[in-house]
Amino acid sequence: MTRRLGWFLAGGLLVALLLAGVVSNFASGSPDGLDATAREGCTFDAHGEITGGTCMLQQEQAHQLADSPLADYGIRGIDNPYLSTGLAGVLGVLVTFAIGGGVSWLVRRRSPEKV
Amino acid sequence: MDAQAMHIANGIVNGTVSAIFAAFAALALAFCVWRARADLDDRLAPMAGLVAAFIFAVQMLNFQVLPGVSGHLLGGTLAVVLVGPWVGALCVSTVLIIQCLLFADGGLTALGLNITNMAIIGTAAGYLLVAGLLRVLPKTPSGLGTTALIASVVGVVAASQGFVFEYWLGGTTQLSMPWVSGTMAGTHLLIGIGEGLIAATTVATVARVRPDLVYALRRFRTPPAPVAATTAAAPATVSGGQA
Numbered sequence: 001m002t003r004r005l006g007w008f009l010a011g012g013l014l015v016a017l018l019l020a021g022v023v024s025n026f027a028s029g030s031p032d033g034l035d036a037t038a039r040e041g042c043t044f045d046a047h048g049e050i051t052g053g054t055c056m057l058q059q060e061q062a063h064q065l066a067d068s069p070l071a072d073y074g075i076r077g078i079d080n081p082y083l084s085t086g087l088a089g090v091l092g093v094l095v096t097f098a099i100g101g102g103v104s105w106l107v108r109r110r111s112p113e114k115v
Numbered sequence: 116m117d118a119q120a121m122h123i124a125n126g127i128v129n130g131t132v133s134a135i136f137a138a139f140a141a142l143a144l145a146f147c148v149w150r151a152r153a154d155l156d157d158r159l160a161p162m163a164g165l166v167a168a169f170i171f172a173v174q175m176l177n178f179q180v181l182p183g184v185s186g187h188l189l190g191g192t193l194a195v196v197l198v199g200p201w202v203g204a205l206c207v208s209t210v211l212i213i214q215c216l217l218f219a220d221g222g223l224t225a226l227g228l229n230i231t232n233m234a235i236i237g238t239a240a241g242y243l244l245v246a247g248l249l250r251v252l253p254k255t256p257s258g259l260g261t262t263a264l265i266a267s268v269v270g271v272v273a274a275s276q277g278f279v280f281e282y283w284l285g286g287t288t289q290l291s292m293p294w295v296s297g298t299m300a301g302t303h304l305l306i307g308i309g310e311g312l313i314a315a316t317t318v319a320t321v322a323r324v325r326p327d328l329v330y331a332l333r334r335f336r337t338p339p340a341p342v343a344a345t346t347a348a349a350p351a352t353v354s355g356g357q358a
Contacts, residue, residue, distance in 0.1 A: 001157055001158075001161060004325075005158060005161065005328075008324070008325055008328065009161055009162075009164075009165055012165045012168075012169060013165060013168060015169070015172075016165070016168045016169045016171070016172040016173075017172070019169075019172040019173060019175070019176060020171065020172035020175050023176060024172075024175040024176060027175060027176045027177040027178070027185075027187075028177040028178055028179045028185035029177070029185075030177070030179060030183050030184055030185040031183070031184065031185065032121055032177060032184070032185050032186050032187060032306075033180070033184060033185075033186045033275065033299065033302035033303050033305075033306050034121075034122070034123065034275075034278065034299070035121070036181075036183065036184040036185075036302065037295065037298045037299055037302065038124075038127065040298065041290070054288060054289070054290070055288065055290075056127050056282070056286065056287070056288050056290065057124075057127070058287075058288050059126045059127065059287035059288055060124045060125065060126045060127060061124070061125040061126035061222070061224075062125070063124065063125060063219040063220075063222055063223065064125070064222070064223045064224075065215075065216065065219045065223065066219050068216075068217060068218065068219045070217050070218050070219075071218060071219035072218065072219060072220070073175060073218050073220070088218070089172065089175055092171050092172075092175075092213065092214075092217065092218065093168045093171055093172050094168075095213060095217065096164075096167045096168045096170075096171040096209060096210060096213050097164045097165065097167065097168035098164070099164075099167075099209060099213065100163055100164040100166070100167030100168065100205075100206060100209045100210075101160065101161050101163060101164020101165070101167075101168075102164070103209075104151075104155050104159070104160035104161070104163040104164060104202070104205075105160040105161065105164075107148070107151075107152055107155060108152075108155040108156055108157065108159070108160040109152060109153065109154075109155055109156050
């Protein structure tokens with residue numbers, strides 16, 4: 001890996017860290033396109049529990065890993081929501097880069113037969 | 116109140132259909148790994164890590180598309196342009212697997228459904244559009260941006276219809292399928308435009324700074340595999356030569 005590529009990667013990673021660590025706190029809290037479609041047809045109470053109607057979400061089951069310390073993009077134990085979301089985002093970016101880049105690096109083509 | 120669930124949860128599609136798509140996703144990803152190895156070199160491997168990390172970050176940025184409805188980037192087209200279709204599908208899958216296992220987003224049972232829609236259907240549709248459009252549009256930063264914009268819209272809507280198909284096969288609530296399809300297509304058209312703008316900005320920036328790192332500019336230069344253009348002498352062998 002050349003030095004120029006290293007700088008590009010560092011720059012790109014910095015942008016990703018800023019987006020996940022800071023900008024993520026300003027993201028819309030509304031349900032996304034899929035979630036909104038899944039909720040349509042049902043009525044909900046203040047806690048988000050279904051109170052009536054027919055919708056996809058009725059049969060939803062809990063996530064097997066709902067107790068994960070990072071569940072729902074927060075870090076359990078950190079009460080400040082900005083810090084919790086931001087740190088979870090930073091952690092996610094670093095883990096994704098490490099796993100994605102690491103596995104790719106291990107299986108990459110060693111002999112440059114075609115450039 | 117944080118509405119952070121972004122992908123299909125458990126129980127929305129029944130267990131049998133979920134298992135079928137888990138098997139399909141596993142096979143498709145194995146095929147992608149096999150094809151990706153030919154692409155992955157000293158330059159593309161770290162780029163794959165960066166693209167995956169970037170998609171993870173941008174998926175956290177839900178943007179409003181309608182009152183009470185938001186959307187986020189899926190990333191298939193962005194990945195195709197920067198690292199190619201095979202590595203790209205693996206990048207999106209990596210993000211989905213990490214989101215599921217670490218952040219409890221997208222059911223574990225539904226992982227195959229989510230990978231099929233976003234990493235395979237969305238990426239494949241984006242790839243077909245990118246490969247086609249780059250034969251017409253200029254291979255400049257703005258041409259590449261336009262390509263990414265259009266391909267993202269199509270890729271996102273295609274991914275949303277992947278869910279519709281899965282729901283038709285194994286949805287756990289009786290709903291009107293035309294309504295599901297129409298609602299998903301409508302919101303995802305808007306989400307696709309948002310994704311397209313993000314993807315276009317990103318790929319145009321990379322194309323300006325380091326055009327040599329853009330897979331679509333390096334590798335799509337050669338004409339794609341001949342589509343069974345049977346020349347005079349050649350006997351009409353196989354016609355299903357797909358790209």
